[in-house]
Structures are given as C-alpha cells and as structure tokens.
Amino acid sequence: MRIKRISAAVALTAAGALVISGCAAGGGDNNGDDSGLVEGSSITAAWNQAFYSMNGNTSYGNATANNNINYLTLDGFNYYNNTPELVKNESFGSYEVVSEDPLTVKYTIADGVNWSDGTPVDASDLLLNWAALSRALDTPDFDPGEYTDPDTGEFTDAFPTDVVYFDSGATPTAGLGLVTKTPEVSDDNKSITMEYDQPFVDWELSFPSPLPAHVVGKNALGISDSEEAKKAVVDAIQNDDAAALAPISAFWNSGFNFTELPDDPELYLASGPYMITDFVADQYITLKANPEYKGKNKANIEEITVRFIPDPLAAVQALQNGEVDIISPQATADIKTALDALDGITVKTGVEGTYEHVDLQFDQGKNSQNIFSNAKAREAFMKVIPRQEILDTLIKPIVGEDALLRSSQIFVPGAKGYDESVAENGSDAYAEVDIDGAKQLLAESGITDTSVCILYASNNPRRVNEFALIQASAAKAGFNVTDCGSEDWGGLLGTPGAYDASLFGWQSTSLGVTNSLPTFQTGGINNLNFYSNSEVDDIVAKLNVEFDEDKQIDLEKQLDKALWSDFYGVTIFQFPGVTAYSDRVEGIDPSILAPTIFWNAWDWSVTDSGSSSGE
Template sequence: MKRISAAVALTAVGALAISGCAAGGGDNGDDSGLIEGSSITAAWNQAFYSYNGNTSFGNATANNNITYLTLDGFNYYNNTPELVQNTSFGTYEMVSEDPLTIKYTVNEDVKWSDGTPVDAADLMLDWAALSRALDTPDFDPAEFTDPETGEFTDAFPTDVVYFDSGATADAGLGLVTQTPEIGDDGRSITMTYDQPYVDWELSFPSPLPAHVVAKNALGIEDNEEAKQAILDAIENEDDAALAPISAFWNAGFNFTELPDDPELYLATGPYMISDFVADQYITLVANPEYAGDNQPTIEEITIRFIPDPLAAVQALENGEVDVISPQATADIKTALDGLEGITVVTGVEGTYEHVDLQFNNGRNPENIFSNPQVREAFLKTIPRQEILDTLIRPIAGDDALLRSSQIFVPGADGYDESVAANGSEAFAEVDIEGAKQLLAESGVTNTEVCLLYASNNPRRVNEFALIQASAAQAGFNVTDCGSEQWGGLLGTPGAYDASLFGWQSTSLAVTSSGPTFQTGGINNLTFYSNPEVDELIAQLNVEFDVDAQIDIQKQIDALLWGDFYGVTIFQFPGVTAFSDRVEGIDPSILAPTIFWNAWDWSVTDGGSEE
C-alpha cells in the first residue's frame, strides 16, 4: 500500500468523518455474477448506530461504512483516489456556470428495496435537509441535546423546522436557497446556486427514502401519497408539515439493533441490512432490487464489531473473520507478522489523531477553556512527540512524523510552508514551565479537564495516560471521561472539556475545512467561532485558483493555531489484513477504506463460512 503514501502527498485533506478506527467457485444465482451461499465476515472497531450519516450525530465512519454499501448516489471515490460518476444511479450536469446551475436526474430503473421508485421527492428532501433553507430562523437546538447520549431530547420543540445537517449559508447546498425545479416526469431536480462553489460535485449525498420519512412523520400509509406530501411541504414551505418531517429525518433513522420496521433501513445500493445485533454484528445481503453497475459477487457480508485490535487479529487467525483493518499498534504488527495464510497491507491512512478543546458555547460559561491562556497552557503539555515515539514509531518506522497542520496533510502542496509559519512550533515539544506560567497568569484555580476518548480503544487509553501524566506536571487535573459511546457524545455542550479522536478523510474537497472550523458547521464539535476564519472559508468556497486556495488555507491554519483550537498529533499508520479465503480487497486512503469496492470482493472456496 505504498501507493497510498504517495496519494497522501498529492492531496489536501478531504471532507471528514469521525473515525473510531485506523481504519470463488459455486453456482451463480443469476446473470449478475452473485454466488449463491457465498459469505464473508469483516471486523470494525465501532458499532453502527445511525442510518443517517448526514446529521451531526450520525456522521461517523462506523455508520458511513454501512450506508456506503446500502445507499446509492451520483458518485463515489475509487482508491486512486479519483471521483467516479455513478451513471447507473443517475446523472448530473452543469446547466449554467453563471449562475451555477446543476441538474440531477435519477435513472428510471432505480428503486428502493421495497420496490418504490427513487425520484424527485427523495432528491428534494435531500436538498431541504442539506441546505436548511426552510429551517426556522435562529433556532438553537443545543439546550435540547442529551449530554449522556448526544441525541435530541423528548423536550425538543415540535413546532420548529430544524434539519440537523450542519449546513451553513455559504457552502455546499447552503448556497442553494431557491427551491429546486422538478422535471423529467418527477425524476430530476435542477438547483441554482446563489454564488459559485468550487466543490459542487460533492455537495449532494445519497438520499434517504422520502416516502418513509413522510409515512412516519405525517401518518400517511400510501407510498406515493407520502412522496407527494414531501413535495407539497417543501414547495409550499409548510412549517406545520416540515417540523415533524425534519424531526424524523434527524432521529428516525438512529438505531443500535435491527428495527421492527424494515422500512427504516431500505436500500438503493448493492447491499441491504438483513440482521443487526446490538454491539455484536451487522449483516448485509445482496439487494435484489439493485440494478446498478456495482453488482456484488458475495451474497452476504457480516461486519463484526471488535473494539480491541488484538482481539480482531485473534478472530482473523481463528478464521472467525476474513478481513480486518484495526488501529495499528506495535503488538498488532508483531501478531500479524506471525500469521500464515494472511495478506497484510500497510501504509499511511487519510486519518489523523488530534486533541480538540471545547470553547465557550454560551451555555457553559465556567468552561475552563473559555480562557485562551488556559487553552495555550494545556496544549503545551500534550506530549505529541512521546505519543509518536512510543505508540506510532514502532509501527511506522521512519514514516512516523508529527502532523503539524490543522488543514494540510504532510507531504501535500502547502504543508511545509504552512507549518513553518502557522505557530505549531510552539507545541512541538512539551513546555511544562511555560504551561505553569500561563496557568498562573490566567487566575484559573479549578484546573480539572474532562477528556473524552474511546475507552475501549487500547491506543487511545495509552494516549490518555500519557496526556494525563504530562498535564499533571503543570497543575492540570485531567479526569478520565473515556466512553464506549464517545462518538455520540462529541459536540454535546458541557459533556467534556477536551476530546481525543481521529478525523478520517472522505473526499478530496478543497472546502473540507469549512464543516469543521466554520461557525455552526456539522463537524464543528468545539463551538469554535472566529469571524476571520469564517470569512476565509467563505472565500475558499468560491476560489478556483489552486495557488490562491493554498494561500487561503495557510491563513486559516495560522489562525487556528493562534486561537489554540487544539493540536494535531500524527497521521494514522494503516494496516489491513485478510485471509486467503477472500480476494479483491484493495484499500483506499479515503473512507470507507476497505469497503469502497466490497462489490468486487469474492471468496476463493466457493461457499459460505463454516
């Protein structure tokens, strides 16, 4: 996988998702190439919990791995990586450059797994959710968020329209404030942007079933009537209907075991969910309604949830799973090197580790990191080099290096120049004395820092211990706020003070920094807000010149380090291992990494597992 290392050097970091991980024979059942009875098992380190990866709650790799295979769309990335237009689902074309006008058309034969056609109603719901153009103005949902789970509470107002997509007014579909036009007998919509947008090809994700949303939100039984109700609500800007529609879109697709209602996991992709046992596994089977180009060969894929990477290696050795992609550690590398009949692929991933600080969110004024001196002091105690040398260098060797940019991937154009000027040098080494002085000057006496991380991830447990010990030398009391449900808690006001996790790249979008660092962005889990950063991101969204893009990103990078937003630590070393029983595994640097071409996987023994 050395080619992946090269790919990192060629691209800036893409759009991001929360990462919990490093990330035949037989008779054909039909002309598609599907092998009846064929099955394999893969392992992932975090359990699935939401079928809607476009909400702030559900935007996580553990969820998006599944929906990538079950919810089809207009394009996807291969492992070059390059963007592939999925013309077997539908087509899109630029109708006009000025104003930027894009037409999306779904093919006639595309259906949901219940047989219902995919059409303009599904696309219009996607636009309403991802643009938030119809949301109730100035509504803030934070006080209605459960600090224990990160989900909205039962007290959430029933009379407001609020799509939890994190859309902002100057990026993506947030720039499409006019209601799109429907055409082609209800199979197309045409969207006009308020201004140019450099990454317009990436702004329209796979849709969820509009008829299911309306049936649950509005109590409608007939599928076609339900679709029409969605269209009517959007075109008439009917808040009374849009309020429950948005509420169901936000939370109705969250589940941690197989729902009683099969309509909650309808599919348009090559696979569909068939079984799901809480915290154990989720099983996908070939979707009989899928008519696209990415026809699967394997009939059934089961994904087991194994948080402990050594346990994943053991499961691979025992033949309980066929494919693993655990977070790499020295123990993992040693264990895999000793296995026979196993192919091991290593390289650098598109995921990076970091510590973020939760800023004053207006509802927690006593937040310790409201004070910039305290933020700076704490960041000076993060033992970045020790974490790298202790936990990463034994795996990656000379490829292990500190990542010192919030924006650029090491090796990408602009990285070296940005690092030289962004102020990260002040945090290259631990500075206990400097931290002590800043803490004393701040006047803050309660130095407790609640650090959220994945408590069932051994590498993160070790990182926490190193951070806790180092910060204690400067007078910080870092308390263990580790949780197995860490992903759902991210962004919850007052649930923690600092977080330790990884951002995984999902695309090569130049505008990827917006959702994370812009005020109100879907990935802005820290309540960070800087008007200058917002303005620069707005400029980046409409800038098509590569050199100018890099210059803007360098400015953003320096502001983030100057505001003591947090620290980046390392780019993930990647490891994927699979048994000789399976072929076609060819990991990508971008999410969904090993799953990007699951339809190309095949088994070599011609049957299902024993």
C-alpha cells in the same frame, strides 16, 4: 472538480467531508460489468465500532462506523475509487451543469432505480435531500443545544415539535447552503435543478446519497400510502409548510437511528448493492445482496457480515481463528507483531487519510469555569500534550522512523503547501512539552478550576494509552485531567456540558478543498467544540468560491495559521494503516479515503464459495 496529486506519503490537501473515525484502513475499481453473484457465498469483516445510524448526514450520525454500512446500502451520484479519483455513478443517476452563471446543476435519477421495497427512487427523495442539506426552510435562529441529551448526544423528548430544524450542519456559505431557492422538479419527477446563489468550488461533492422520502412522509405525517407520502413531502417543501416540515425534519434527524434491527423494515431500506438483513446490538450487522439493485456495482458475494470488535488484538485473534476474513484494526506495535506471526494472511500497510488530534471546547464544556473559553488556558494545555512521546511510544514501533508529527490543521504531510504552512503557522511552539511555560500561562489565566475532562474511546487501547500520557504530562503543570472516556464517545461529540477536550481522529472521505472547512466554520456540521472566529469564517467563505489552486493554497495557509494562533487544539500524527485478510477472500485493495476497506466491497470474492465461520 479539482484533484490534487498525491505523493507517496499520501497528500490529501484539506481532504474532507471529514468523518469521525474510530479506526480506518480500504480497494481497485471495477465497473461491475464482469461481476456475478455467487449464491450462498459469505464473508465476515471486523470493525472497531458498532453501527448506529443510517443517516450519516447529521451531526449525530456523521461517523465512519455508520458510513461504512451506508456506503454499501445507499447509492449515490458518485464515489471515490482507490486511485483516488472521483467516479461518476451513472447507473444511479447523472448530473450536469446547465448554467455557469449562475451555477445551476441538474440531477437526474436513472431508469429502473428502486428502493429495496420496490418503490422508485425519484425527485421526491432528491428534493428532501436538498431541504435537509441546505436548511433553507429551517426556522431562523433556532438553537438545539439545550435539547441535546448529555449522556447520548441525541435530541431529547423536550425538543420543540413546532420547529423546522434539519441537523445537517449546513451553513449559508458552502455546499447546498448556497442553494436557498427551492429546486425545480421535472415533469417526469425524475430530476431536480438547483441554482446556487454563488459559485461553489466543490459543487460536485455537495449532494450525497438521499434517504427515502416516502418513509419520512409515512412516519412524520402519518400517511400509509407510499406515493401519497412522497407527494406530501414534496408539497411541504414546495409550499414551505412549517407545520408539516417540523415533523419531517424531526424524523429525518433521528428516525433512522437504531442500534439493533428495527421492527419496521422500512427504516433500513436500501438503494445500493447491499441491504441490511440482521443487526444484533454491539455484536454484528449483516448485509445481503439487494435484489432490487440494478446498478453497475452488483455484488459478487451474497452476504457480508460486519462484526464489531473494539479490541484490535481480539480482531487479530478472530482472523487467526477463521471467525472473520478481513480486519482493519487501529495499528499498534502489538498488532504488527501479531499479524507478522500468522500464516495464510495477507497484510497491507500504509498511511491513512486520518489524523489524530485534540480539540478544546471553546464553550459549553464540563469545567465549572468553562476553562477553554480562556485563551491562556488553551495555550497552556496545548503546551503539555506530549505529541512527540505519543509518536515515539505508540506510532514509531509500527512504521519506524517514517512516523512524523502532523503539524497542520489543514494540510496532510507530503501535500503541496504543507512544509510552507508548518514553517509559518506557529505549530513549532508545541513540538515539545513546555511545562514551565504552561505553568506560567495557567497562573496568568486566573483559572482556579483546572479540571479537564477528556472524551475518548475508552475501549480503544491506543487512545487509552494516549490519554494516560496526556494526563501525566498535564498534571506536572497543574491541570487535573479527568476521564470522560466512553464506548459511546462518537455520539457524545459536540454534546454541551459533556467534556472539556476530545481525543479522536478525523477521517477524509474526499479530495475536496472545502470539505474539511465545516470543522472550523461557525455552526458547521463538524464544528463540535463551539468554535467561532470571524477571521476564520471569512477565509472559509473565500475558499468556498476560489477555483485557482495557488490562491486556494494561500488561503489554506492563512487558515492554518489562524487556527494555531487561536489555540484551537493540536494535531498529533497521521494514522498508520494496516489491513489483513485471509486467503479465502480476494479483491481487497485498501484506500486512503473512507470508507477504506469497504469502498469496493462489491468487487470482493471468495476463493471458496462456502460460508465463512462467522455468526
């Protein structure tokens, strides 16, 4: 695993396993040896978006709002601390390269690791993880697009019941998509060994936390006994039994989606230090220390409640009133002013591993002519996005003159290669608004339906302001920008026919050179705008297997230039971050990578062991 050095400005080169961000900000690394649960202790944090899925590995569930919670409830083989550096979590399990040619990796679950219902975590969970994240057993050439609900982004009831389709976005040139051979299961049922078809530079990041195979087997196959259900899942995978794999994949895709506490407690089992115990729709979710957890990251605080507060100023008010103890709202000038006026509050600011951008729908947009399938229309729209005005109006009041445009799809400002790439990638054509140029291009495009419906978080004040600035600027060039804003914007991303452009943030979860690539690769899990370019796919394929850092940067520069040349969309700014917490809590140490404030929640402690005045 190659980790690039980070400058003071934060330089996450091609940082990825990008997740959809509504807001972000996050802690010191404690190996858990000195942790001690304080009975009755509780704390309340605020987040701007509600949880809705325990499966963050689907195109629907891949969002920060989900993965904040999943990170604490679903344990895995490694995680990033706030240095940031990758930490092996050997109390959950170990992994080792048993052969370099071909690349072969063995994953082994540690002794005593259980799900919160007492069922052991074992090779059945790992094998299901492989099947889902490799898609090696999927029905060939199946397209789920026509079975996606345009109002929710979820699959409809019309989804075929005889199709094997794991919605993980795996592709044949990256990650577990390169493991097409069914892994070997050890005799003791604690290990699986995976052989890659070709070397993969970020193999160490390709195997995230597994979901419980026995729960999938029970619900998909109608088996009541946990051990029998696990065995049935393993048999289906090893025998490539499409009849059984079809319901297994369908349940893996959507069975762990919920917006309030399910009646069936098996749908929210935990393997991590915390487990879900309460969940009220659009209000809060409560986590308690998992009594089955025996790992190194044991909880100090018995109960953590996460309240969902979309309005940043309301979050500040809740902190002031003692209703919450920790907030990490989307930073605005008003937020900074409000926090500066509070007593007994610690405020930490910095740059986050999240960037704001506008994506254009290359296919299946809402516009009657599918406006952005037209290259000249894309270029025209990019010329009217007021990037500098957005920065000057909404970001500079927070971080001052240090605020700067992000002018790369791949590199973060301050990263090695950023300046060189920006000088060559063509982004300078969109540094300032060009109304006359946009008018000419729009006329040349032949497009008569100039409506552009933009999807964004309608309950996010900064995004509302950004939308208004874009709408006013675009109107001068003849675009009719309409409002597709929604509080459920995250689930709608990638939904055919729902919108023409989207305004949101991508948040980094790692320092892997490859993990942002699924945003641009044909069919990648983060490819939400139906983008496909053979040149880009070729560069992505080369990056996946390139271990030399200088050659990686050269390829990344080529990729960046290709994306701007194709009028993919525009990047706007790197997020300023702010985390604030009361003097009754300790151990908060924000990270630039997701899950930000939550990454070391097991290290948090209360200075007063009494309950906070939360729910």
